[in-house]
Amino acid sequence: MAYGRIKPSDVHIGRPLQWDVFDEKGNLLLGKGHVISSENQLVRLLQLGMFADNAALQRSRGDVVIDETLPPSTVTLLLVARKKLETLFTQLEQATLEDNFVARMHEIVAHVEGGCSVNPNVALAMILLRQDGRYAIRHMVNAAVVVNLVCKSMGKTEDERRRIVAATLSMNFGMMDYQDKLKQQTTPLTPEQRAELEQHPFKSRELLANAGVLDELWLTAVLQHHEYIDGSGYPGKLKGDSVCQEAQLVSLADLFCARVTPRAYRAAVASNVALRGILLDRGKAFNPLLAAHFIKTLGIYPAGMMVKLANGEIGLVSEPTEKANCPIVSSFIGPRGAPLTIVLKRDTSLDLYAIRETVDPKSFAVHINMENIWGSAAVEYRI
Structure with a gap:
């Protein structure tokens, strides 16, 4: 020993x-x-x-050690990121005293980047398929996945990408417990709750600065991640170019991941519907070019989305193709509603397998084995 x-x-x-x-x-x-x-x-x-x-x-x-002799797994890397982020938040005071907050945050950033690199489709699918654990934590990791992939699509440098991902992973540190509480609330926010909510960017920035974060890009992205270019955001009601690009990227990812997650007062919005809402908002709340990159990265039908095909089969979107509206779907429920013995890959550009409609996963009491669809990248190792 x-x-x-x-x-x-x-x-x-x-x-x-x-x-x-x-x-x-x-x-x-x-x-x-x-x-x-x-x-x-x-x-x-x-x-x-x-x-x-x-x-x-x-x-x-929370110092999770991953066995490097095993095949790399996106699922495991992102679950480790969630676990380490929760540990870091609970040990924020200690990390501040020991002056290791930034170093520990960059370890978590590396796990997010690693998970996305192993298989970006599995990373996106986890947003829809692994909605377990503490909401406030997984929400920031989910948003960080989206930000990382969009930054790559935009050609951001590795340094820029890591700083924006770090901002995404810490954007809500000023309201973590409050956020978990609000997720369970079934009534509209009171004016007092709204006022408290709108202070969390200030509180998050202050906590990070006190913890040793000196990077102004990181701090500004956190402070502005609820600002919109039309001036309708908070806490500063900023407009136009006053809202930095990095904050808008964090905001877009934050908005998408929030919309596709069920709340006590509403069901989850289908991911393609959430994307359509973002598309309609571009030019109003967000820079149109950023919104276009965002939608290009996620696709019209993001990985992990459940759909019904023209032949009656039901499956998950597993990977994109050159045709944005015709992804590959992995069918696991047959036309008569019975589970298939094997997962079948379907090219939805063919009429027989065209996507007919999206499906609410809660309407089917079937276990979705991600490993059967994506292989070793979707294995969950014991951590």
Whole structure:
């Protein structure tokens, strides 16, 4: 067993220990589940030297280690990004004190980039198919996926792309708990709630600056990610070129991912409908060129969208083709409504397999095995 030294930040007074604790010679001091009850007791133990299984320590800190001998998996990389982002947010004060917030954020950016590089279609499909876990966290990771892919489409440099992705991953740090609460609300926002909501870009920017973020592009994109070029946004009611391009990219991704996610007060909007709304808004709320790049990247029928074909089969959009309105669909439900024994790839440019309509996934109680559709890139390794 490899041991790692326990840091003061690993132990919380009054909470059960997450691992067995040993001294430097490997002798057991405290068992897993033991509760340290006082500050004095903790100080004495730390002075003595406390050690635990290194792998267990890494897991409790959110330092997820991916087995590099396994085939690369988009699903796993993005789930790791979600887990690390949640850990970083909960440890924000500690990261600020240890001056490692920016470095830890760039690790998460690298996971998002890696997941998109392995298979961009799986990365997009996760937005629609993996709507589990804490909403506030997965929403920012989902939006970061979209931003990363759109930036690549636009030819942004690697440095620019990483800075914009970092902004997307931290855009809502000033309202995380509030955002989770609002997602469950079934009534319209009160004026007081709206006022609090419109302050979160300021709060997010302040938290990031205090955590050691010095990059003005990052900070400005966070501050302006709810501004619209027609002046209808917040918190500054900025107009035109006063709203930076980076903030508009974050805003477009934020809007799309929010619309395709169900809320307590409304169902999810079909992704092609969400894109159509963005198309109609371009030139009003967003720069038309940016909106065009955004729609070009996601496609008319984004990966992961459930559709019904002309022959009656139901499947998921699995990859784009040169024809924007004719993607490849992986059918897994037959014309009579029974699950197919194997997934069938369908070219929707053919009349027999043309897309007839979009389908609400909740209308089918069928398990969607992403690995059957996208292979090893969709494998979820244990993390």
